[in-house]
Amino acid sequence: MRIGIVGYGAGGRYFHAPFIEAAAGVELVGVVARSGTKRAQVEADFPGLPVYASLAELLDAGVDAVTITTPPHTRQELVLEAIKAGVHVVADKPFAANADAARELAVAADHAGVVLNVYHNRRRDADILTLANVLAAGELGELWRVHSTMDQDNADSLELGASGGLLRDLGSHLVDQMLWLLGPATHVHATLDWTDRFGERTDCGFVVTLTHASGVVSTVSASKLNHSATRELRAYGSKGSYVASGADVQADAVFAGRRPANEPATWGIDAAKNWGTLATREARRVIASAQGNYAGFYAEFALAVRGDGPEPVPAAEGIQTLEVLDAARRSAKEKVVIAL
Numbered sequence: 001m002r003i004g005i006v007g008y009g010a011g012g013r014y015f016h017a018p019f020i021e022a023a024a025g026v027e028l029v030g031v032v033a034r035s036g037t038k039r040a041q042v043e044a045d046f047p048g049l050p051v052y053a054s055l056a057e058l059l060d061a062g063v064d065a066v067t068i069t070t071p072p073h074t075r076q077e078l079v080l081e082a083i084k085a086g087v088h089v090v091a092d093k094p095f096a097a098n099a100d101a102a103r104e105l106a107v108a109a110d111h112a113g114v115v116l117n118v119y120h121n122r123r124r125d126a127d128i129l130t131l132a133n134v135l136a137a138g139e140l141g142e143l144w145r146v147h148s149t150m151d152q153d154n155a156d157s158l159e160l161g162a163s164g165g166l167l168r169d170l171g172s173h174l175v176d177q178m179l180w181l182l183g184p185a186t187h188v189h190a191t192l193d194w195t196d197r198f199g200e201r202t203d204c205g206f207v208v209t210l211t212h213a214s215g216v217v218s219t220v221s222a223s224k225l226n227h228s229a230t231r232e233l234r235a236y237g238s239k240g241s242y243v244a245s246g247a248d249v250q251a252d253a254v255f256a257g258r259r260p261a262n263e264p265a266t267w268g269i270d271a272a273k274n275w276g277t278l279a280t281r282e283a284r285r286v287i288a289s290a291q292g293n294y295a296g297f298y299a300e301f302a303l304a305v306r307g308d309g310p311e312p313v314p315a316a317e318g319i320q321t322l323e324v325l326d327a328a329r330r331s332a333k334e335k336v337v338i339a340l
Helices: 010-022 036-045 055-061 072-084 099-112 126-137 166-182 249-255 295-305 315-334
Strands: 002-006 027-032 065-068 088-091 116-118 143-151 185-195 202-212 217-223 230-237 240-245 276-280 284-287
Touching: 002 010, 002 055, 010 027, 010 036, 010 065, 010 249, 010 295, 027 055, 055 065, 055 072, 065 072, 072 088, 072 099, 088 295, 099 116, 099 315, 116 315, 126 166, 126 230, 126 240, 126 276, 126 284, 143 166, 166 185, 166 202, 166 217, 166 315, 185 315, 202 315
Parallel strands: 002 027, 002 065, 065 088, 088 116, 143 217
Antiparallel strands: 143 230, 185 202, 202 217, 230 240, 240 276, 276 284
8 A cells, every 4th residue: 555644843744754664555655744854854864755835745745544633623634535535544533623523524525435544553552452341351340430630731832722632632542542442422511620821721631531331431631731641541340350550662662763673572561560450359460561563553553544454543533532622622621511
């Protein structure tokens, strides 16, 4: 599958390009980048890779698929442009302003006969995969609740304004993880923290509680302005608990200049010091980290484009996440629980 990246900010450079490079059955054939700085970064990272000034130029050069990873307020128009050109699309999260807008994109893709997926790559984090394995083993008995916290001490990366905010950014990932892990939600309650520090009123922290159709309750929370760098997962069931405080393994690695293509056997495994503990009446034991690798998303996407496998994150699943985010915004504003 010949794929191009549209946008070479932090997302395109660190969370897409290295994993496209490492994915089986995928070839990165071009990048859309306009500024001289971004074009120089592409040349430094992938010498000789063609760089284009617009999506139209990239499409004219010939691709099977594109990844749209430009700022949130630009994504809808670019996704539609790619769909109308008949190419398959990976849309970064959040892939639309709200669930209604996302449904419009899904309908357009369906009518055009192209595959539209959402880059919820954090389903492939080591810590959430390890928790999924623990739950699948059944050792917690009847699952009652799951808590997920991801605080980041990097206020400068907060996306501002109506199309930004931490809930739509990091919250997209954390909510998607819980829907993937525990199934659809029926009720949503949320509180948001707000700041005017950067000139535009923006949510910079959140706590969202989901009641799932299964009866399990999950809570996801995050902050960016509180000088906390914390990643913790907790699960409680009738037979015990699982608690893990880990690192953002893949992000830390790519920011350090490492590439998954160069270390496939060990990529995405959390350090032993971060392994979680399963505690039951019988014993307490440490659970070894599963291996995470975002490259698997692109390998599966390529198979889906060829009709040889399921889509990694279909647009319909991205819409479910946006439905929860929309409900969370309304819940925080009206101070009520929202039924989906």
